Amino acid sequence: xxxxxxxxxxxxxxxxxxxxxxxxxxxxxxxxxxxxxxxxxxxxxxxxxxxxxxxxxxxxxxxxxxxxxxxxxxxxxxxxxxxxxxxxxxxxxxxxxxxxxxxxxxxxxxxxxxxxxxxxxxxxxxxxxxxxxxxxxxxxxxxxxxxxxxxxxxxxxxxxxxxxxxxxxxxxxxxxxxxxxxxxxxxxxxxxxxxxxxxxxxxxxxxxxxxxxxxxxxxxxxxxxxxxxxxxxxxxxxxxxxxxxxxxxxxxxxxxxxxxxxxxxxxxxxxxxxxxxxxxxxxxxxxxxxxxxxxxxxxxxxxxxxxxxxxxxxxxxxxxxxxxxxxxxxxxxxxxxxxxxxxxxxxxxxxxxxxxxxxxxxxxxxxxxxxxxxxxxxxxxxxxxxxxxxxxxxxxxxxxxxxxxxxxx
Numbered sequence: 001x002x003x004x005x006x007x008x009x010x011x012x013x014x015x016x017x018x019x020x021x022x023x024x025x026x027x028x029x030x031x032x033x034x035x036x037x038x039x040x041x042x043x044x045x046x047x048x049x050x051x052x053x054x055x056x057x058x059x060x061x062x063x064x065x066x067x068x069x070x071x072x073x074x075x076x077x078x079x080x081x082x083x084x085x086x087x088x089x090x091x092x093x094x095x096x097x098x099x100x101x102x103x104x105x106x107x108x109x110x111x112x113x114x115x116x117x118x119x120x121x122x123x124x125x126x127x128x129x130x131x132x133x134x135x136x137x138x139x140x141x142x143x144x145x146x147x148x149x150x151x152x153x154x155x156x157x158x159x160x161x162x163x164x165x166x167x168x169x170x171x172x173x174x175x176x177x178x179x180x181x182x183x184x185x186x187x188x189x190x191x192x193x194x195x196x197x198x199x200x201x202x203x204x205x206x207x208x209x210x211x212x213x214x215x216x217x218x219x220x221x222x223x224x225x226x227x228x229x230x231x232x233x234x235x236x237x238x239x240x241x242x243x244x245x246x247x248x249x250x251x252x253x254x255x256x257x258x259x260x261x262x263x264x265x266x267x268x269x270x271x272x273x274x275x276x277x278x279x280x281x282x283x284x285x286x287x288x289x290x291x292x293x294x295x296x297x298x299x300x301x302x303x304x305x306x307x308x309x310x311x312x313x314x315x316x317x318x319x320x321x322x323x324x325x326x327x328x329x330x331x332x333x334x335x336x337x338x339x340x341x342x343x344x345x346x347x348x349x350x351x352x353x354x355x356x357x358x359x360x361x362x363x364x365x366x367x368x369x370x371x372x373x374x375x376x377x378x379x380x381x382x383x384x385x386x387x388x389x390x391x392x393x394x395x396x397x398x399x400x401x402x403x404x405x406x407x408x409x
Contacts (some may be wrong), residue, residue: 003104004033004077004328005029005318006070007049008057009084012344016308016375017082018049020318023311023380029318032066034058042376045386058167063091064098071100077120078326080318081105086117087163089302104325106223106279108301116281116301119160119202129274130267132293134286136205136222143194147203154180154206157188170195174242178206207286207295211238212356214255215294216248217268217283220315222324222331225276227269231310231318231336232261237350237360240404241384246284246297248306250350250363254339257358258287264294265335280317282307285288308375309342341366342373345361345401346394353401 005021007014010033018029028049033040035053043051056062071079081103083089092099093110107113113119123136138160139147157177159165172191177186187205192201207213212234220229233253241244268283282304284297303317311317313336323329341363343350348365354360366372377390 001078001326003080003322004074005080005082006067007082007084008063008088010032010035010043011041011084011305012042012376013084013303013307014303015046015049015110015371016311017084017303018043019375019378019381020044020308020311020316020320021046022378024316024322028091028256029117030070032057032070033043036391040387041389043200045383045389047383047386048378048381048382058087060091060094063088064095067099067103071102072316076104077102079103082321083107083302085166086113086167089113090117090163092345093301100375106221106325107322108278109274112275112277113301115275116299117162119162119298120200122298123202126271126275130270131296134207134288134295134297135205139149139189139201139203140188140199141201142189142198147189149203151182151185151203152205153182154178155185156204156206157185157200158202158204159192159197159199160202161197164199165197168196174245175404176245208287209286209289210294210355212236212354212359213287213289214238214248215256215283215285216251216304216306217265217285218303218308218310218336219268219277219281219283219303220320221272221277221279221281223278223328225273225278226381227272227333228324228331229315229334229336230265230269231315232256232265232281233309233342233358234258236354236356236363239400241355241400247304248342250343250354251306251309252339252340252341252359252362252366253309255359255362257293257344257356258289260292260294262335269333280307280321288364306342306344306375310336312373313340319330339366340373342370342375343367344374345397349397349401368370 021029031051093107093113214235216233218231234250235248235251237250239247239249280303282300285294
């Protein structure tokens with residue numbers, strides 16, 4: 001059965017999903033996104049996709065109209081629908097009955113996706129599950145009061161309502177804030193409130209340990225709500241720019257210096273099947289040496305920015321989706337423990353800023369020409385302007401790490 005792929009978004013996530021389609025089927029995906037909303041050169045300077053800009057899709061009404069218009073242009077095709085962020089994933093989940101029958105996708109029900117997107121709901125709803133979480137407090141920005149709970153610093157502050165927060169733009173806005181004292185906390189709370197954020201904030205203990213205590217897991221649950229793929233990767237370095245902290249920059253799948261990976265993988269599998277999840281999800285975790293447990297920081301209700309790394313070990317993300325929801329093929333469960341190195345940053349940045357010597361040694365062993373995976377570098381995407389952009393992006397990485405506000409431990 002012939003089908004088209006429509007990806008909503010213009011970021012690195014959207015690019016590598018288009019790359020997956022091109023690698024598996026040698027066809028161009030269609031993308032619809034907002035110009036200027038994210039780093040569009042990832043999807044603008046390329047020969048492997050067809051990009052359309054639509055400034056209205058950041059609203060639910062505009063999003064649905066864009067899908068309706070696209071379907072009318074492709075009336076006789078199945079269309080595999082993919083989101084690259086939480087906003088569009090939620091729009092899909094909320095409007096399954098309104099979407100044309102030619103659209104096929106795999107997302108959970110809106111209640112599940114909202115429980116994951118809204119961080120206060122997430123921690124409170126699943127606090128008695130088989131997962132472990134950091135010690136967490138909440139602050140309601142709609143109320144005029146000071147935060148008065150006694151805390152042990154450093155702490156981490158992040159928005160509960162990621163979608164609302166992403167719609168705001170203000171001086172000093174960070175994706176995540178790491179704060180060292182009460183004065184810094186009160187200043188950040190004031191700044192966020194004054195710039196229009198009305199929902200709750202998560203205030204969390206900072207789990208000790210550098211970036212190599214962070215872990216990433218990619219999970220795929222099929223249309224029958226059963227886990228079919230699960231990866232587990234140790235992160236050596238995370239991104240350092242203010243809008244990207246929390247995203248992996250260098251990771252190794254199938255590698256861990258800490259015990260309990262298999263047990264944690266089984267807990268993830270159990271959890272996802274108990275809540276009835278469907279589609280791709282990404283777990284962000286940190287290993288806590290104090291009690292020897294993996295603490296879940298968040299679950300993204302979509303593939304993550306770095307999730308491409310499962311493709312070279314036999315799990316092309318678009319092919320997995322198509323086999324499941326278009327061709328209705330049955331899949332056996334796979335724990336993806338093959339080693340693969342992913343890096344967004346140049347080797348020089350990785351060598352300089354990765355603190356963990358054991359991780360760095362393994363990274364350098366795996367870093368061989370043609371072997372290290374970078375989701376946004378695709379040998380068949382021969383666009384000269386893109387190559388220039390990627391070269392400049394690598395140069396920028398040196399500056400971002402040198403001048404970063406974030407400290408990893």
